[in-house]
Amino acid sequence: MAKKEYETKAEEMGALQRDISISEFFTKNRHLLGFDSPKKALMMSVKEAVDNSLDACEEAGILPDIYVEISQVNEDRYKLIVEDNGPGIIKEQIPNIFGKLLYGSKFHRLKMSRGQQGIGISASILYGQLTTGKNAHIISKISPKHPAQYYELHLDTKYNQPKIVSEKEVYFNRESGTRVEFELEAKYQKGKQSVDEYLKETALSNPHARLSFKDPSGEMMTFPRVVHEEPKQAKEIKPHPYGIELGILIRMLHSTQARSVKSFLQEDFSRISSSVAAEICTRASISALSRPSTIVRDQAEKLYKALQETKLMAPPTDCLVPIGDDALQKGMKKEIDAEFFVSITRPPAVYRGNPFQIEVGIAYGGNLDKEETIRVIRFANRVPLLYQQGACASTRALLDTNWKSYYVNQSKGNLPYGPLVIVIHMVSVWVPFTSEAKEAIANYDEIIKEMKLALQDCGRKVASYIRKTVKVREQKERASLLYSYIKELSRSLGELAHTSPDQIENGLIHYLEKKLPLVHERGENAENKTETD
Amino acid sequence: MQKIKQKLIELGQQLVRQIEKKQNPTVSLPVRSLSNVHYNKKIGTLELGKNMASRQFFNVAHTKKFLQTIEVANVSKKLLDLGKTTSLRDVYYQIKRTIPGTKINVCDEQTETDKAIEDLEVITGFSREQLHINANKNGSVSGRVIIEDKGDTIDWSKMGSGGWSIPSNVEDITFKKVQAKYVLYMEKAAVWERLHEDKFWDKHQCIILSSQGQTTRGIRRLLQRLAEEHNLPIYVLTDFDPWGHYIYSVIKYGSISLAHISDKMAIPQVKYLGILAKDIEEYDLKKHFISLNDKDISRIKQISDYDWFKDKKIWQKEFEAMKKYKSKAEIQALSSKGITFISDKYLPEKIKKQDWID
Numbered sequence: 001m002a003k004k005e006y007e008t009k010a011e012e013m014g015a016l017q018r019d020i021s022i023s024e025f026f027t028k029n030r031h032l033l034g035f036d037s038p039k040k041a042l043m044m045s046v047k048e049a050v051d052n053s054l055d056a057c058e059e060a061g062i063l064p065d066i067y068v069e070i071s072q073v074n075e076d077r078y079k080l081i082v083e084d085n086g087p088g089i090i091k092e093q094i095p096n097i098f099g100k101l102l103y104g105s106k107f108h109r110l111k112m113s114r115g116q117q118g119i120g121i122s123a124s125i126l127y128g129q130l131t132t133g134k135n136a137h138i139i140s141k142i143s144p145k146h147p148a149q150y151y152e153l154h155l156d157t158k159y160n161q162p163k164i165v166s167e168k169e170v171y172f173n174r175e176s177g178t179r180v181e182f183e184l185e186a187k188y189q190k191g192k193q194s195v196d197e198y199l200k201e202t203a204l205s206n207p208h209a210r211l212s213f214k215d216p217s218g219e220m221m222t223f224p225r226v227v228h229e230e231p232k233q234a235k236e237i238k239p240h241p242y243g244i245e246l247g248i249l250i251r252m253l254h255s256t257q258a259r260s261v262k263s264f265l266q267e268d269f270s271r272i273s274s275s276v277a278a279e280i281c282t283r284a285s286i287s288a289l290s291r292p293s294t295i296v297r298d299q300a301e302k303l304y305k306a307l308q309e310t311k312l313m314a315p316p317t318d319c320l321v322p323i324g325d326d327a328l329q330k331g332m333k334k335e336i337d338a339e340f341f342v343s344i345t346r347p348p349a350v351y352r353g354n355p356f357q358i359e360v361g362i363a364y365g366g367n368l369d370k371e372e373t374i375r376v377i378r379f380a381n382r383v384p385l386l387y388q389q390g391a392c393a394s395t396r397a398l399l400d401t402n403w404k405s406y407y408v409n410q411s412k413g414n415l416p417y418g419p420l421v422i423v424i425h426m427v428s429v430w431v432p433f434t435s436e437a438k439e440a441i442a443n444y445d446e447i448i449k450e451m452k453l454a455l456q457d458c459g460r461k462v463a464s465y466i467r468k469t470v471k472v473r474e475q476k477e478r479a480s481l482l483y484s485y486i487k488e489l490s491r492s493l494g495e496l497a498h499t500s501p502d503q504i505e506n507g508l509i510h511y512l513e514k515k516l517p518l519v520h521e522r523g524e525n526a527e528n529k530t531e532t533d
Numbered sequence: 534m535q536k537i538k539q540k541l542i543e544l545g546q547q548l549v550r551q552i553e554k555k556q557n558p559t560v561s562l563p564v565r566s567l568s569n570v571h572y573n574k575k576i577g578t579l580e581l582g583k584n585m586a587s588r589q590f591f592n593v594a595h596t597k598k599f600l601q602t603i604e605v606a607n608v609s610k611k612l613l614d615l616g617k618t619t620s621l622r623d624v625y626y627q628i629k630r631t632i633p634g635t636k637i638n639v640c641d642e643q644t645e646t647d648k649a650i651e652d653l654e655v656i657t658g659f660s661r662e663q664l665h666i667n668a669n670k671n672g673s674v675s676g677r678v679i680i681e682d683k684g685d686t687i688d689w690s691k692m693g694s695g696g697w698s699i700p701s702n703v704e705d706i707t708f709k710k711v712q713a714k715y716v717l718y719m720e721k722a723a724v725w726e727r728l729h730e731d732k733f734w735d736k737h738q739c740i741i742l743s744s745q746g747q748t749t750r751g752i753r754r755l756l757q758r759l760a761e762e763h764n765l766p767i768y769v770l771t772d773f774d775p776w777g778h779y780i781y782s783v784i785k786y787g788s789i790s791l792a793h794i795s796d797k798m799a800i801p802q803v804k805y806l807g808i809l810a811k812d813i814e815e816y817d818l819k820k821h822f823i824s825l826n827d828k829d830i831s832r833i834k835q836i837s838d839y840d841w842f843k844d845k846k847i848w849q850k851e852f853e854a855m856k857k858y859k860s861k862a863e864i865q866a867l868s869s870k871g872i873t874f875i876s877d878k879y880l881p882e883k884i885k886k887q888d889w890i891d
Contacts, residue, residue, distance in 0.1 A: 478593055484632045485596050488639065492600075492607045497545030507552035508590070514555070515591060 026101065026126060026157075034387075034439075035127050038076060039194070042186035043386070045080055045124035046070075046195050049180055051114040051383055052121050053084035054206060056178070060087035061230055064209040070188060070195065072216045077132055078186040083179040088142035091149045098122055098138050098180065099153045099162020112234040112319060112429050114383045121180065126155050131185035135165050139179040141172045148172030188216050193386045199223065200335055201377055201384035205323060205425065207331035226330045232321045237429060238270040240315035241307040243353025249307075250300050253292045261295065261303070262288035271313045280306045317348035317355045322427050323382065328361045336421050338363035340469075342461040343423075346454050351446040356428035358447070360454035364462050365470065368419035374408075376415070378441075379425040385439050392440035394424040397451035406463035407471070420462070424451060482512055534613060537664065540657045541610045545603070558590040560602060562656050563793065570792045572840040577801030579787040579841070581655070601640055601649040602656070604628045609653065612665040618702075621647055621668055655793045661750070667701035671749045673722070674699055675729050676740030677712035689740070696729060699742075701751045703758065711763045715884070716740045717806075718748075718756060720771040720780055724864050724875065731876040737884075740765070748780055750791075753798045756784065760800050767800055768889060770880075773808040774825075774861035775832040778851070781805050786841050804889040807879075808862055810854035816879065821869060822860035829861060847890050 035041040050066060057064035062085060069081040089097055101122050125136045141148035152165040172179070190196050196215070203211050203223030208230055211223040239248075258264035265277040272280070281288040284306035286299055295303065323331065325343040332341055343361035350356070368375075378385040378394050389395055395415070403409070403416040410416035432442040441447065486508045494501035548558045562585065563569065569582040590599045608627050612619055619627075625643040632639060640646050650661055657664070673696035678689040682700075686709065689697050717739055719725055725743035728734070734741050740759065744752050759765050769784060771777030785803040787795030813819060825833075836842060837852040855861065867875045883889070 481635065481637070482591065482593075482596065484635050484637070485590075485600060488632055489590065489600050489603060492603050493545055493548060496603060496607045496610055497542060497549045499546070499549045504549060504552055507549075507555070508558075511552070511555055511557065511591060 026123060030127060030130075035123075038185055038187040039189055040387075041124075041127055041131075041184060042070070042078060042080070042188060043193065043195050043198055045127070045184060045186075046082065047198055047383070048121045048124045049080070049082035050199075050202060050211075053082065053086055053178070054202075054209060054382070055114050056086035057084065057209075058231060059233070061233070062086060063225065063228070063230055064206070066209060067212050067214075068195075068199065069214040070216050071214075072188070073183055076185055076187065077183055078188060078216065079181065079183045080128075080186075081179065081181045083174075083177065085174050085177040088146075088176040088178055089140045090142060091140075094138055094140055094149060094151050095153055095162035095164055098125055098136060098151075099155050101126065101160055111236040112321060112381055112427060114381050122155070124184070125153070125180075125182050126157070128182040128184035129155055130157075132183045134183045136180065136182040138181075139170060139172050141174065141176050141178075144175045196221070198384055198386060201379070201386075202382075204331040204335040204377065204423070205328075205379045205382040205384065207323070207327050207334070224334065226334050227327045231323075234321045235316075235319045237316060237319040237355075238268060240270050240350075240353035240355075241272065241310075241312060242350075243315075243430070244307075246301060246304045249304050250297070253295050253300060256292050258292055260289045261286055261292055264292045265307075270315050276310065276312070280310050283310065314350045315353060315355045317357070319429050320348050320355055320357045320427050322357050322359050323425060325359065325361070328359055328423065328425070332361050332363050332421075332423060336363040337367045338419070338421065339366035340364040340462070340465050342458045342465075344454050344457045346450050349446060349450050351432070351444045354428055354430045354432075356426055356431075356447065356450075358450040358454050359423075359425040359427070360451070360458050361423040361425075362458040362462050363421040363423075364465065365419050368421060370419050371417065373415050373417045374420040374422055377421065377423045379423070380431040380433075380438075380441060381427055382425070385441075387439040388434070389440070391434050393443045393447045394426075394441065394451055396443055397424070397448045397455060398422070400448070401452055401455045401459065403459065406459040407466040408459070408462070422455070422458075424454075426451075479512065483509070486512065534616075537657070537659050538610060538613045540659065541606050541613070544606055544656065548603075557592075558599070560588045560599065560656060561585050562588065562652055565651070565655065565790055565792070567789055570789050572786065577786065578795040578799035579789065579792045580795055581792045597637075597639075598649070598652075601628065601645060602652055604639060605646060605649045605653050606657075609650075609664040609666060618665045618667055620701075621650065621666060624650065624666055651790065660794055660797065662702040662704060668749055668751065670698045670700045670751065671747075672699040672742065672744035672752045673697065673725060673729075674740060674742040674755070676716075676734045677710075677738070678708065678740060679710040680706050680708055682706040690735070694726075694729070696725070699744075699749075699751050699755055701749065703751050703755045708758075708762060711759070711765075712738065713740045713763075713765060714738050715766045715768060716742060716756065716759050717880070718752075718767060718769050718784065719743045719864065720746075720777055721864055724770070727868075727872070728876050728880075731873055733876045733880070736876075737881065748783055750794075750798065753784060753800075756803075757798060757800050760802060767803045768806040768884070769803055770806050770864060771808070772861065772863045773810070773813065773855065774863075775829055775836050775852075775855070777808075778836060778848075779832075782836070782839070782841070804891055806883055806889045808864060808866075809888075809890065810851050810858075812879075813854075813858070813862060816867065816870065818862050818866045818869075819858075819860075821862055821866035822858065823862065825855070825859050825861055830856075851890075 034044045046068060050068065053066050054064055065085045067083045071079050073079055098121060128134065128136065135152045135154045138151045138153060139148050147169040148171065150170040151167045154163040154165050156163050199211055199213050207227040208225060210225040213221045252268055256264045256268055258267050262277045262281055265272045265280055266274060278288055284302040286303060322345045325345045328343045329341050341361065341363050346358045348355050348357045376389060376394065376398065378392060398415055408416045408418050408420060426441055426447065432444060434440045434442050486505055490501040490505040490508065493504055551558050563581050564584040564586050569584040570579050571582050573580050588595045588599050588602065590596055605624060608624050622643060625640065625646040628646055629638060629640050650666055653664065654661055674689055675692060675696040676689050680687050687697060722743050722745045725741055728741050756767055760767050769781045771780050784800060787799035791798065833852050833855060837849060842848045867879055
């Protein structure tokens, strides 16, 4: 009896079980992708569109010129326009790129790009459609010889398919490029974690780009281009065996073009030579000639183990394109009002088989606030990370650095405070984020170590600057203050002790002048200490 | 007086000698904070510990205080030269000026010079009054007492409605006749005025004394002299709140910032008459409660942790009661029972029943 009821229930439940389309999933879980508040949704939408534009320009070797416009439609609804001078998109692909979730070229490749982060522009468009019911408008032009193509798109959330509402050829005032326009429920605010901050930081990390922004009040902001060379093309690489998981290995075994396990290892991974491939097969007790698709799970596990146990060269690093310390400094100088700048690009390093590289820049002094906690600007593949600073590897690296030895104040367990802005950039073919929202870099020891080395290098330069100029300046100020006090003290002490004020004054000045070089010497000692750290 | 002047000059000359020896001019003085104040259980007063601090001229953190210390020493020396006395406020104005070529004032607030004067007391071992610096007179007293002050004979029972104003320095007065069984000190001038109008001191043969707010050194010294020279019991009446309790604490044990002169100020035999927690119940004062604010609550915590209250169960009970009620009460709450309730019933009853705590 009970059993029968059970079956009926299962049948009943079975009738309700069906596929959930990605779009439907998104509808219900938009917060997982970073659309948790109207303010953040706006910032995310700008970010997705601008990241796409920058990536496309970079791949096509074009110096980016991007225009962003936000206008208010009504109280909680805004219209977003993002326009670039990129290579454009061929007509057939436009509906898919803007009207289908998880469609694109970036996810399948191990290549450094901005777009690895976030779910893409189509998610923003879907968000806009869900919150306003309005369709998206796309224009794209691939060369001066071609007409520009216009589409009005609607996302079919059930089947994750784009629906073309209307299409036509239109005039577009650029040689090539793409323009996206859609409405969304949003809130526009300046300040922390805003569109403005995202654009400002993007301008800093992309000094080769020209950005302009028209905000809802109609005010224009322009971030000029200060580097006139496009960044080097990032090379695509094959995965390194140390960086993959068993599940990925099994998937690769099934989808490979290679006819034997040996050639699969040689061709689909980096750093595996013919002899090493043979060695791995022997170690895994698999015939080098067996077809990859015939490898069963147990064998795959052995193969995985053999891959991890074999000593391999580190992955190639020509796939990494850092901003470069010179360009980074130029970017910082135009966006940060300070008196002294340093930057460093560390040599490439590897975490779990993934090559990466750390860059750090520090801006010091000038109009930066002396009493506040330092500002940290974080980037991953040139994309600003505006949220979850506390969880980020960079925060660990900052906390683990002894700032006091660089004359920067820090109370225990806190970020240092003083007139500093610190920029930390990680470039990698695969940036390890702590969560799907992709806002904090995971705490890998190798990454933290590289960050610390970069911070220490810049820290030493800042310390040397402080010592040479700031300390001397402060010392002069202190000395001149003490001279003023000496006059006052000499007078009253002279009266009190029935002694000539001049005699007292001379004695005190003598002491002060003797003492000043001493202060200097103390500074020198502090330097020696940091150098040996 | 010559001795005091000599001490000040010597302080200056000692510094001059340090300068001649090419040393950093340094004054050492005892640390005057709770960390260096100890409760001497035997004597029953607070005393300064042995921790010393150095004040150095060539230490940017000390420079200003150093100058202020020498400035007040110089003002005091000049006063002694002239045989004149001046007020704390006056000293502040004599020192206050902007240092030429800077935007820095030698002192910004009177509290800075007040502190410098207290420092000078611990450095020289002479009291502020001996250094010829006085506070404003504060407080009133009446009773059947005749005193002599600077050649004038003063009868505390014939001072009209205001009573005798207690000067800052009571060292030089002499008691000619004291007809009293006890002294009653109260925190509130308004309560004193009530008792004075009702001729409480006459009916009950006592001395009544009050200040407005803080108990000044003059009042504390006067109370101490009445207790010591005339063996009079002293009873204290304050609000039922931590601030009132601290007024009692200062009179009895001495204060933290003036622990160096406890021997001239503290009166260990003083008793606390009210308002007690039990009075609240007995006289039905709950309806006049005022809620404790955050400052009150943290002050209760501080006071109950002081060494001299920590082991006193009877006092901890008072603090507990206050926390339990989450309220405080003013002396004036008694007026709700009738304006002369305090002089006709509350005080006579309490004194008769010896209803106080120690």
